[in-house]
Amino acid sequence: MSEGGLGAPTRHPLDWKNPEFYDEAKLDAELRRVFDICHGCRRCFNLCDSFPRLFDLVDASPNGELNTVESKDFKPVVDACTLCDMCYMTKCPYVPPHEFNLDFPHLMLRYRAVEAKKGEVDLADRELAKTDRNGRLASYIAPLANFATNSANKTARGLVEKYVGLDKEAWLPKYASKSFEERAKEEPVAVNREAPAAGRKAVIYATCFANFNEPDIGLAARAVLARNGVETEVLHPHCCGMPLLEQGNIAEVAESARIVAAALRPWIRKGYDIVALVPSCALMLKSEWPLILPDDADVKLLAKATFDLSEYVVGIARKEGLAPGLAPVATGGVALHISCHSRAQNMGQKARELLKLIPEANLQVIERCSGHGGSWGYKTENFETALKVGAPVARQAAEGGKAIVTSECPLAGLHIAQGVDRLDGGKEKPRLYSHPIQLLAEAYGL
Template sequence: MTTTYDPSEPKYYDEVDLREELGRVFELCHGCRMCFNYCDSFPTLFNFVDTKDQQHADLSPAEQDAVVDACFGCKICYVKCPYIPPHEWALDFPRLMLRAQAVRTANHQRDLRTRATDQVLARTDVVGSLNQSLSSLVNPIVSRPNTPIRRVMEQVVGISSQRLLPTYSKVRFSRWFKDRLPRFIPKPRAEAAIFPTCFIEYMAPEIGADVTTVFESQDIVCSLPEGVKCCGAPWLHQGNVDEFTRQARSNLERLDEVVRQGKDIIVSQPTCAYVIKRDYPVYVPGEQADRVAQHTFDPSEYLMVQLRKDRSMNLGSVTTDEEVVFHAACHTQAQNVGLKGRDLLKKLGVKVRVVAKCSGIDGTWGYRSENGAASKRMSAALADQIAKTKATTIVGDCHLANTAIDEELGVRVEHPVSLARRLMGLEIQPPLKGK
């Protein structure tokens, strides 16, 4: 048996070895049960074992696969688990689930419709570029769940008809960035390269514009890394390690050039930031991946780092009695850097209440048709918790989670830096066109 989640390990793709490791981990998780209220993987596992008189070895491959399918990769179990490395039991449940998906893909165990869904969700730059150019036609479709055309999409490519999908902007972030008139900064505090990934580039360029505007107001020179693509997360999460590592290597070459120029990398989507910080060094190990990971930051995290470095830095302050709800997205928590979006708003004088509950999206898991009902159940539970706060202003780091909250509550959710930009009285130049 190989207790490994390292894709370079010779037995990583050995299904017999994988099944033994699933049995070992499932026995330990069943004995602990601390994660009973996270994703559906754990209650599914516990119910299977409980009905077999506690005989963990009696789980069939199909039952093991049901546990794998219920995992949406939020990573919170790893954050909370007392048995992660360097503990002798070396549990890493999320990476074991990724290994299981990789074995399925390598052994061609995914059906035709699932592979079609994989392609649609993973080719984010192709799909994003096309949908952005046709945004006036695409947006009415993706923003209206349960329509006939969405049900046809679900049947053909497996994208849930129940979910509100993020809409596309009329202008790319990179186009706005190149068209803007940069603020003249005679004495830069720092230099940052904004890696927009597919979300900011095609769907939410306003977040990138807000980050750029706030950074430049604080004498942080901003630039764009050339030639980068999607971080590759969808390939990884569906188990296509070859495509993921190809994408990661390409991005690392370009991002490392940026770091060697003395710049830090800013990533505004928590899933993408997690992939660059934690997954690139695992799947493309070496000095390059480590160097890029060490210089990659969430925008709020980066501002708080600069505030600690330079006490003369002044964001200003506001006086307000309104309480803002900050949604702590799972992949923000999984980075173990703290809730810096919350801290940034508190630094400005905003009263912040934190709601930490999964949105049920987690990368692309919640958009797959087979996960639609479970995803909606989790989004509804999150929305119910937010609604109880009676807050009218909601912020969150994750654009996908924010879209799910909007779907449930009908309230536009902002990125914390976007709210900070408005509170600081800064204007985006040039203004972004609407969607």
């Protein structure tokens, strides 16, 4: 509910095809309008580094007000935004339909879109955003790629930092020699036709990360769904475009949306649900794409048919009931991080509900930003800030003493594990699971 009214928060489509969207004078006027409201409110002070930077910037100005801040000094505020949407979704009282009509993340996106249109995105960043290409190439030489990107390899990582801009200390995800799509073709699963949910059909949208980095997430999801009677197909037509969105390249995100939506349309028409394995990708399909292409029929159809993985499994449990056979696992308990892009889907703590399906579940739920922000947290100029923002999550996970730590966002989970590793607590470090679905698969003995 927005402050001063009973209307539910809503969001306007991005007017990215309008030339005024890229008008720098109009952008500056809107930045000043919004920053002035934020500076007077300060409810978002503890969400990310954008807001402390903004407040410090204004407080240090000659008169302590925004009118004596130079526009060129806004860039660090914009650069610190990870587009997590938590200010919009959880803190801001001035989102539409409030008359202030404030959408901080999409304003930061507009700033970056202007930068992108002017050719100001670094070449290295543009290349890093080509996740499908990078994943396919790295899979051919996975052992070598993983050796070169291991943080213990100081020489190689020093070169990666120098030429690519990824901090040499950051734990980077590994690459798999075979993609999830390939393994799904080679490793058939038997669908349990006696399960309460038998008859359901779903396309698993593999996502770049599960496809090229962590196929075990997809394999666990497919096995759990098969045990529960769900017939599945595994497809990865194209990246969802989240890395491109972070850079303000909205036109290429729109093209990604058209490609994926067109590829999945026939499956939806045949009665298949679409299940995205990573929250960021689910958010793109459900929410961001319809705001970028509000008149595209395929995008609208896909948005209505898409489910986050945890959301989908919990939906089966609620509607039909899960197949029997779950046994206790994870002796020592689980520290569960609720990722920002899970929260931004406005679906509740579905990962918590998922793990509560396991008998004798011993959960510690942490609902706060991990600080990672996708590729943002790997960058040399952001890495220490990312660890600082995520430090409260790492401390909670360390002090909770659970045997396992996991997050629906695998990048957030890896970042939290590194934060825990940096703490000098003398305790045994929790084991990292890339997604809670892997624990459910274990509980089924899969």
